[in-house]
Amino acid sequence: MIGDKKVLFSGMQATGSLTLGNYLGALKNWISLSDEYECFYSVVDLHSITIRQDPATLRKRARDLLTLYIAAGLDPEKNCIYYQSHVSGHTELAWILNCFTYMGELNRMTQFKDKAAKHSDNINAGLYTYPVLMAADILLYQADVVPVGNDQLQHLEITRDIAQRFNSIYGDVFTVPEPYVGKVGARIMSLQDPSKKMSKSDDNPNASIYLMDDADTVMRKFKRAVTDSEGCVAYRRQQPGIYNLIDIYCACTGKTPEETVREFDGKGYGEFKLAVGESVVDVLRPLQEKFAELSKDRAYIDGIIKKNGEKASYYALKTLRKVQKKVGFPEKIR
Ligand code: TYM
Secondary structure (H helix, E strand, O other), X not given: OEOOEOEEEEEEOOOOOOEHHHHHXXXXXXXXXXXXXXXXXXXXXXXXXXXOOOHHHHHHHHHHHHHHHHHOOOOOOOOEEEEHHHOOXXXXXXXXXXXXXXXXXXXXXXXXXXXXXXXXXXXXXXXXXXXXXHHHHHHHOOOOEEEOOHHHHHHXXXXXXXXXXXXXXXXXXXXXXXXXXXXXXXXXXOOOOOOOEOOOOOOOHHHOOEOOOOHHHHHHHHHXXXXXXXXXXXXXXXXXXXXXXXXXXXXXXXXXXHHHHHHOOOOOHHHHHHHHHHHHHHHHHXXXXXXXXXXXXXXXXXXXXXXXXXXXXXXXXHHHHHHXXXXXXXXXXX
């Protein structure tokens, strides 16, 4: 708890351009929860270097991501929006937690297996211990709740296991966090292969809607989205392409799948895809406008970075000190 509020933590990687999946699966829920909780939203740049990055590109993307959090509607005066690399407690706690995590647990992580397969020339130790750094992110702020998309649930599970293991040895040190997964949009799939999740790193640009795509590009990608030969807008797993489009439409309009199916009863896929595309354009337009406006104001963004970095460090250090003492590190002489 901070004051009388429970704590929320979440983060996104600054690798690649954010997709509609990131927005509907995570960012949108961050905004809806932000009044209720004391929130920490991190740009997790430490995680990004588990894959080789061009330094200048990473720096630019990290700043764009931070700006985008604000453009999407998170008030940086109320929410702590900051760079993970500006708070050294993340890596310090990660080291300690590494010593409370088993290789057997890490071996089971599906995201590690996927990334190792994709980057077989660079299976580094950071990629392997990635979930431990993520656990450190969350536990450092004693977070009660962590809003994420479906693909991060396994990482939340290991975070809970590490916290419980540590607590069982040293007493109640960490709050054991709960994941928060939204009812719609928790798993947005590729527009070109609806058996795969929509991802920043997809090689096929038509597979993902990027948050900075202009209206024409969005409409073109939806027109080309893979569907099936059934020819009816129905919400069932046997029609994964249409199922995904209904999910997107519902997440963007607030309608339910039943209402959507009724709305497009007897109508063709062409008409439906057009409506889905328009609903996405309506969501992206204000976000893009605000992003363009904020990006011009360097001094304002710099101020947020500084102030919130200091705020995050303050809370991080509180937990870190407690943990260091528990494991037996000598106190600093002041
Ligand atoms: P990242 O950067 O891959 O994704 C950021 C958020 O977007 C969600 N997401 C999706 N949701 C629905 N459909 C999709 N297709 C889709 N793709 C991505 C993710 O679930 C995530 O919530 N390891 C994390 C970043 C992280 C983090 C943390 C998250 C680091 N530390 C602590 C929460 C708490 C990651 O790589 O997310």
